[in-house]
C-alpha cells in the first residue's frame with residue numbers, strides 16, 4: 409500500500425522512524441509529512457533515509473507540484489502518529505493551515521485514515537479533545553487510542569502512543 413505517515417509535534421515523534429521501518433518491513437511504501445512542530449522532534453533526513461522516499465514539510469513548492477493534492481491522491485491510507493491534541497482539533501474543524509491538514513481535507517472520503525493520538529493524560533481526558541476524537545471517528549477515521557504508560561511529562565497515566573509494531577500491525 410502507499411501510506412502517508414503524518415507526524416505532528418508530540419514527543420512520541422521520536423518514534424516515527426520506527427513506525428516507518430515497521431511499515432516498510434511489511435511491504436508498504438511510506439511518505440512522511442511533518443508539521444512544523446514535528447520538525448523540532450524528529451529529522452526529515454532520518455525519515456527520508458529509513459523510508460527511501462521524499463519527506464514533506466511544507467505545502468509551498470517552486471516546481472509546480474501541489475503536495476497536498478498529490479499526496480492525497482497517492483495515498484491508499486493515511487496514518488497520523490503521533491497525532492497531537494492540536495492536529496486532532498484542526499482535522500475535526502476542517503482547518504487547512506499547513507500541509508498535513510490541507511492534505512487531510514483533500515482526501516477522498518473513501519480513503520482509510522488511522523489516527524494515533526498521544527499526549528499528557530489531562531489533555532487526553534479534556535472534553536474538547538474527546539469531542540474532536542468523536543467527530544473524527546464519526547467521519548470514518550479509525551482511532552488507535554493512547555495507552556497507560558510513563559509519560560515524557562513525568563506523569564503516569566493514559567496518553568502514551570501505542571508502540572510502532574502495534575501501529576504497523578493495525579495497518580496490516
Ligand SMILES: Cc1cc2nc3c(=O)[nH]c(=O)nc-3n(C[C@H](O)[C@H](O)[C@H](O)COP(=O)(O)O)c2cc1C
Nearest residue numbers: 416417418419420443445446492493494495526527
Ligand atoms: C517537548 C514538547 C512535547 C510535546 N508533546 C506533545 C504531545 O505529546 N502531545 C500533544 O498533543 N502536544 C504536545 N506538545 C505540544 C505541541 O507540540 C503543540 O501543541 C504544537 O502546536 C503542535 O503542533 P502540530 O499539531 O502542528 O504538530 C509538546 C510540546 C513540546 C514543546
